[in-house]
Amino acid sequence: MTIRFEDVHLEHAGRPVLRGISADLTEHRIGIIGENGSGKSSLARTINHLHAPSRGRVVVDGVVAAQDPKGVRRKVGFLFPDAAAQIVMPTVREDLDFSLRGLGLSRDERAARVEASMAEQGLSAHADHPCHLLSSGQQQQLALAAVLLREPDVVVADEPTTLLDLRNLRAARRRFAELRQQLVLVTHHLELLEDVDRVLLVADGRIAADGEPAEVVARYRRMMA
Numbered sequence: 001m002t003i004r005f006e007d008v009h010l011e012h013a014g015r016p017v018l019r020g021i022s023a024d025l026t027e028h029r030i031g032i033i034g035e036n037g038s039g040k041s042s043l044a045r046t047i048n049h050l051h052a053p054s055r056g057r058v059v060v061d062g063v064v065a066a067q068d069p070k071g072v073r074r075k076v077g078f079l080f081p082d083a084a085a086q087i088v089m090p091t092v093r094e095d096l097d098f099s100l101r102g103l104g105l106s107r108d109e110r111a112a113r114v115e116a117s118m119a120e121q122g123l124s125a126h127a128d129h130p131c132h133l134l135s136s137g138q139q140q141q142l143a144l145a146a147v148l149l150r151e152p153d154v155v156v157a158d159e160p161t162t163l164l165d166l167r168n169l170r171a172a173r174r175r176f177a178e179l180r181q182q183l184v185l186v187t188h189h190l191e192l193l194e195d196v197d198r199v200l201l202v203a204d205g206r207i208a209a210d211g212e213p214a215e216v217v218a219r220y221r222r223m224m225a
C-alpha cells in the first residue's frame with residue numbers, strides 16, 4: 001500500500017499549516033512526530049480527506065483522496081486522539097455493530113463478526129456495558145476494534161495513547177505492533193517509535209527529517225533541547 005503526498009499544502013482559516021509535503025509512504029509502520037502545532041494531525045487528516053489540501057493531492061493505493069473520499073475511507077481507518085469521541089452507540093456490542101452498517105452484511109453476519117471481534121480484542125466481558133463507563137484504555141480498544149471490523153488496509157492513528165496509563169500504553173503498543181494493516185502513527189510517545197520502520201519529523205508544516213526512527217528521533221530531541 002502506498003500513501004502518496006504530492007506537494008500537499010493546507011490552510012486553516014487562511015493560515016498555512018502544511019507547506020508542501022511530498023512523500024511516498026510504503027513501509028508497514030510509519031511514525032509522525034513534531035512539536036505541538038507543527039501540522040501532524042492536519043497531515044494525518046488529509047490521508048482520508050478529513051482535510052482537503054489547498055494545493056497538491058493525496059493518493060492512497062492509486063485512489064485520489066479528493067476525487068473519491070469514500071473510496072479512500074474504505075481503505076483507511078482513522079483513530080482520533082479521544083477514543084470516546086469516536087464511540088457513537090450506547091453499548092460496546094451496539095457500537096461495533098454500528099461500525100459494520102452500510103456494508104451490505106446481514107444482521108447475522110454482523111453479529112458473528114462483532115462476537116469474533118470482541119473475543120479477539122478481549123472485550124467480550126464488556127459486550128453490554130455502557131461505553132461511557134469504560135476506562136480510557138477500554139475505549140481505545142473499542143475504537144480500534146470498530147475501525148478494524150471494517151477491514152481497512154491502513155490504520156491512521158492520531159495520538160491514540162494520549163489518555164492511557166502505563167499499563168494501557170504498553171497494551172496499546174502491543175496491539176499496534178501486531179497490526180497486519182499498514183500503520184501511520186502520530187505520537188508524542190517516542191517509545192512507540194521503536195516499533196516503526198520510518199519516522200517523519202514535521203516542523204512548521206514541512207518535513208524536517210525523514211528516515212530511520214532512531215536518527216529522526218535524535219534530531220527531534222536536539223530540535224527540542
Ligand SMILES: Nc1ncnc2c1ncn2[C@@H]1O[C@H](COP(=O)(O)OP(=O)(O)OP(=O)(O)O)[C@@H](O)[C@H]1O
Nearest residue numbers: 012013017034035036037038039040041042043159
Ligand atoms: N480546524 C482548524 N481551524 C483553524 N486552525 C486549525 C484547525 N486545526 C488546526 N489548526 C491549526 O493548525 C496548526 C497545526 O495543527 P495540528 O493539529 O495539525 O498540529 P499538531 O502537530 O498535530 O499539534 P499537536 O501536537 O498539538 O496535536 C495549529 O496552529 C492549529 O492551531
